[in-house]
Amino acid sequence: MAFEKILIANRGEIACRVIHTARSLGYRTVAVFSEADKDARHVALADEAVCIGPAPVGQSYLNMAAILEAAEKTNADAVHPGYGFMSENAEFARACEAAGITFIGPPVNAIHLMGSKRLSKIAMQEAGVPCIPGYEGEDQNDATLIREAERIGLPLMIKASAGGGGRGMRIVTDASEIAEQLRSARAEAKNAFGSDELILERAVIRPRHVEIQVFGDQHGNVIHLGERDCSVQRRHQKVVEEAPSPAVNETLRAQMGEAAVNAAKSCQYVGAGTVEFLLAEDGSFFFLEMNTRLQVEHPVTELVTGLDLVAWQIRVARGETLPLTQEQVQLRGHAIEVRLYAEEPSAQFMPQTGPVLAWRPASGDGVRIDHGLREGYTVGSHYDPMLAKIIAFGDSREDARRRLIRAVEDTILFGVRDNRRFLAAILRHPVFASGDATTAFLGTDFGDDPSLTPVAADIDDWALAAALLFTSAGDRHGWHSSDLGSQPLVLGCGEQRQTVYIQQQNGTIHVRIGEQQRVIAVLQHDRESACVVIDGVHRQIALLQSKQHIWLDSSGIALCFDNQTHAPVASAEGAVSGQLKAPMDGAVMEVRCEPGQTVTKGQVLVVMEAMKMEHSLKAAMGGTVEQIGIRPGDQVKGKQILLTVLPSGGDPD
Numbered sequence: 001m002a003f004e005k006i007l008i009a010n011r012g013e014i015a016c017r018v019i020h021t022a023r024s025l026g027y028r029t030v031a032v033f034s035e036a037d038k039d040a041r042h043v044a045l046a047d048e049a050v051c052i053g054p055a056p057v058g059q060s061y062l063n064m065a066a067i068l069e070a071a072e073k074t075n076a077d078a079v080h081p082g083y084g085f086m087s088e089n090a091e092f093a094r095a096c097e098a099a100g101i102t103f104i105g106p107p108v109n110a111i112h113l114m115g116s117k118r119l120s121k122i123a124m125q126e127a128g129v130p131c132i133p134g135y136e137g138e139d140q141n142d143a144t145l146i147r148e149a150e151r152i153g154l155p156l157m158i159k160a161s162a163g164g165g166g167r168g169m170r171i172v173t174d175a176s177e178i179a180e181q182l183r184s185a186r187a188e189a190k191n192a193f194g195s196d197e198l199i200l201e202r203a204v205i206r207p208r209h210v211e212i213q214v215f216g217d218q219h220g221n222v223i224h225l226g227e228r229d230c231s232v233q234r235r236h237q238k239v240v241e242e243a244p245s246p247a248v249n250e251t252l253r254a255q256m257g258e259a260a261v262n263a264a265k266s267c268q269y270v271g272a273g274t275v276e277f278l279l280a281e282d283g284s285f286f287f288l289e290m291n292t293r294l295q296v297e298h299p300v301t302e303l304v305t306g307l308d309l310v311a312w313q314i315r316v317a318r319g320e321t322l323p324l325t326q327e328q329v330q331l332r333g334h335a336i337e338v339r340l341y342a343e344e345p346s347a348q349f350m351p352q353t354g355p356v357l358a359w360r361p362a363s364g365d366g367v368r369i370d371h372g373l374r375e376g377y378t379v380g381s382h383y384d385p386m387l388a389k390i391i392a393f394g395d396s397r398e399d400a401r402r403r404l405i406r407a408v409e410d411t412i413l414f415g416v417r418d419n420r421r422f423l424a425a426i427l428r429h430p431v432f433a434s435g436d437a438t439t440a441f442l443g444t445d446f447g448d449d450p451s452l453t454p455v456a457a458d459i460d461d462w463a464l465a466a467a468l469l470f471t472s473a474g475d476r477h478g479w480h481s482s483d484l485g486s487q488p489l490v491l492g493c494g495e496q497r498q499t500v501y502i503q504q505q506n507g508t509i510h511v512r513i514g515e516q517q518r519v520i521a522v523l524q525h526d527r528e529s530a531c532v533v534i535d536g537v538h539r540q541i542a543l544l545q546s547k548q549h550i551w552l553d554s555s556g557i558a559l560c561f562d563n564q565t566h567a568p569v570a571s572a573e574g575a576v577s578g579q580l581k582a583p584m585d586g587a588v589m590e591v592r593c594e595p596g597q598t599v600t601k602g603q604v605l606v607v608m609e610a611m612k613m614e615h616s617l618k619a620a621m622g623g624t625v626e627q628i629g630i631r632p633g634d635q636v637k638g639k640q641i642l643l644t645v646l647p648s649g650g651d652p653d
Helices: 012-024 041-045 064-074 090-098 108-114 117-126 142-152 175-193 250-266 298-305 309-317 397-410 420-428 459-471
Strands: 005-008 028-034 048-053 078-080 156-160 170-172 198-202 208-216 222-234 237-243 271-279 285-291 334-341 358-360 367-371 386-394 412-414 487-493 496-505 508-513 516-525 529-534 537-545 549-554 557-563 579-581 586-591 604-610 613-618 623-628 641-647
Touching: 005 012, 005 064, 012 028, 012 041, 012 309, 012 367, 012 386, 028 041, 028 064, 048 064, 064 090, 078 309, 090 108, 108 117, 108 285, 117 198, 117 250, 117 285, 142 156, 142 175, 142 198, 156 175, 170 175, 175 198, 175 613, 208 250, 208 309, 222 250, 222 298, 237 298, 237 420, 250 271, 250 285, 271 309, 298 309, 298 334, 298 367, 298 386, 334 397, 334 420, 367 397, 386 397, 397 420, 412 549, 412 557, 420 557, 459 487, 459 496, 459 508, 459 516, 459 529, 459 537, 459 549, 459 557, 604 641
Parallel strands: 005 028, 005 078, 028 048
Antiparallel strands: 156 170, 156 198, 208 222, 208 271, 222 237, 237 334, 271 285, 334 386, 358 412, 367 386, 487 496, 487 557, 496 508, 508 516, 516 529, 529 537, 537 549, 549 557, 579 641, 586 604, 604 613, 623 641
């Protein structure tokens, strides 16, 4: 079917990615956006853009009527759904078809079948695709699920049938937790996907997560484009992806590829799809699910095949045959991708919100960065916290790994906290470097990595911040001439506070912190960069500076220092406060206590939802709930006081 204008029913980096290829093929593009995304990059990149509603996804990016109205208003005759949101919604695909709009994706029946983990597993069993033993029955009452869980045994995997991205998924290792984990998985699945249907499976211990990229056309041709290894995961959500897999040889690739193609053929698949498998240590593999869309990690396949998968999607949607046969597909080199998130790894990966003050993605040979960021945009709490994908390609896996470490550390992001330090540490870890990481890697081998602890500025960071603040603007912030001796400067960095003594002598700046001293020469300095010499070593510094604040990037770690020299001294707080505060912007889902109730340390008091994830907020101490300032459904801001617990010993203040 011919079409000329493509509406991208998505946001962020994937919307930008689709726009790039669509424009290169000569198509006009239409972006849709929520009120919260009016300043987003994908809006500026498209030829036209239409606001489809308020920030909540149910009123915007999941608002089918508004998206179709936007297509009608702009005369868009094709829709690309990206991933997430409407991409695996059979009803939306059917509605596009009814409106005479080409849906750039698979047939309605395939989406419907593979959108249900329960139904797809039954279909795969009938097609002879290896599957994990478990329960995928229609009876979904608690008694049945608990009975089936006991039959399957531990460790047990609970999965949302309509789920993806790790949401609605729980692993159970203690039989006493089955009922609570079923309840939690149901609630998260219902909130994320609108369905609380679950399946149960025996958990495969220390497997690899290996997926096969498949492609089908409208003429019955189906091929695969090799595999991706997505074993490095946190909470069943992928963190690092690579192609090809270090654990897959030619023979195994052929076996898994054949199984994936058979899975696609069984549902008359058309377009891009991914068949996911768990690969056991003995080389056996089991069907996990099929994603009927483009994957987040598709760039690594593009880099090792030299193909544009979005271009393939568009060509297939307009009725063309696949550009290659299976025999013509060739893999070359190695590619690795990491996901840049707005999150704090040292705080249980809590999603972060805030403004994008500076965004300078890395570049260089073999480096690709897919993103939806622009300076001035504010990362909010309504959407997934993924900001960008950083990808590197090399002739060998080691070349790709080394390039990616540098790309991660050279990418600059100021204003909202991110996980670059965590990502670089994974890539450097000897288990990952050797190609031996399984799905258990982050919880075992990587469990005590320093990147999971709070960042603390070191002596060089404090000294550099002091020297650059001292030399900026030329007014020295009212400090005295160096002829009068060292002057004290009080700096803050997060929860840290440091008194620094600074003096200029013969063109250099002498900085003393306690018993330690650094001598710094500033050779070049502007708002965004500096060239300095610290104790004889030349360094190029990425920064962002105002009169009283300076952001410094230290090998992928963003540190913000502020001048507190003339600020009033804050009163010291107790080690434990009785105030329970929201860790980020979000919505209150549950309040599990009431005024006057006695609670214990670690007890869950409030459940919040932010960035499509559920967060349990626990009591920091035992005591009595004194007052509650929120109720379910409330939208709250980060650091807002939700309730107060009066400790057993008296006043919490």
